[in-house]
Amino acid sequence: MLTVPLDGDVARAANWRARLTHRLARHLRTSPATLAPATPLVSFTFDDVPVCAATTGAQMMEAHGARGTFYISGGLIGTQALHWRVADADQIVALHEAGHEIGSHTYSHVFVPNLRSQDIVAESQRNATCLRAIVPGLTLESFALPYGFGSLAAKKTLASIYRTSRGIVPGLNVGRADLQLLNAHPLMDGRTDAARIARMMDEALEKKGWLVFYGHDVVENPSPYGCSPALLEAALRAASDRGIACVPVAEALRRSL
Template identity: 85%
Template sequence: MLAVPLDGDVARAVNWRARLTHRLARHLRTSPVTLAPATPLVSFTFDDVPVCAATEGARMLVDYGGRGTFYISGSLIGTQARHWRVASEEHILALHEAGHEIGSHTYSHVFLPNLDSKGIVAESQRNGSCLRAIVPGLTLESFAFPYGFGSLPAKRTLAAIYRTSRGIVPGLNVGRADLQLLQANPLMDGRVDAAGIARMMDEALAKNGWLVFYGHDVVENPSPYGCSPALLEAALRAASDRGIPCVSVAEGLRRSLRRPAA
């Protein structure tokens, strides 16, 4: 297992082999597609799902007519992490009932480059069973790599389980893409401001692209991995002012997927 806290800076702890396999995973597509949404789109995603994301963050999305994707690790439900308390079963059910998407983040929040295919399948199955015990009949379409690190074997294994896997490589999803490493941009006060968000929204508008954001907590004085309500508000307002629909990852894929890449 990776010897870093759940919400720590994993980049400082990984060895060169993990860095290399992640770099290969970034550049070699295993699930190539052409993404061509008819209109620009934006998706807001939250990893680990702190209580404040499941409550304040989810409420803000709904207030703007949007829905988000919340990537959950079953073993963390209701626990206390370093910077936040993780959402409870009741919070998860409320998210689903409000129309938000529940996604998978492995059961144990495990570092995937350390797992073989059998281990990844086992983690996915266990997490699915856990989440379906909370939301009966839940369909899990979307996955996010814990710590943002993937590998080519992991991507190939995940492709048989989920429609998409989201990483933390920044960019706009449009044209040639890899469904098992969707690009996503940090929604974190220390890494982006309202002006930067506006520029990304303008690019999505100009290119008819699908913009994905990721974060964790939504609270005043957030952790280094989260955002303040003011920053989320700025992002939601920027999308609304430009007429960009705010959709879950599963819905974003449905609106973006046109044909296999050549």
């Protein structure tokens, strides 16, 4: 059984130095861009990725005409983690063929601020090699920071590899933004609810912004890092009721620049 800490589990994963580095990284943009989508957008993203997200979660999105982004660490594929079994190669192929985006999350699910630039590159290349052995020719444009933590140096390196890096800092993505630290809201029953999500959708509509959600498992009685099918359904309905398109991160970026 893996004991890798999970993305929401920031307090356990981060030491004071990483926190300081991350705080600086939050406030200093390394890849500034102006995001101005013609219509409001939502991206549902799932990290690691549990089997139930790759099956239940993906099918629920597809039923709404939505597609999401699944950030995968090659080293976790098919393994049993603390709270879930991780999707296997066939499930990753199915996601890709259904039109979902496969994103990168380092090969070893490693804490990026502790890595040297060449180690970030090596982790990225190893993950790309692994994922392209599963989906030949796969393009990897989008990255999610394991545990949500970055650093200035990491963001600069990641900018040379990926178009975006998604963090776990809440907020709507609109106007001035840092492509190497996209804001994202938790899609987790313990941290949000349907009413709060509806208000975020209203704000996205009003400000014509890009709303990103992140989560892990999609199951009844989810882990602290995941959501119930009911919460995902509520979020999908909130988007469709408002006519907000739910598209993968790479596609949302193309529509926002």
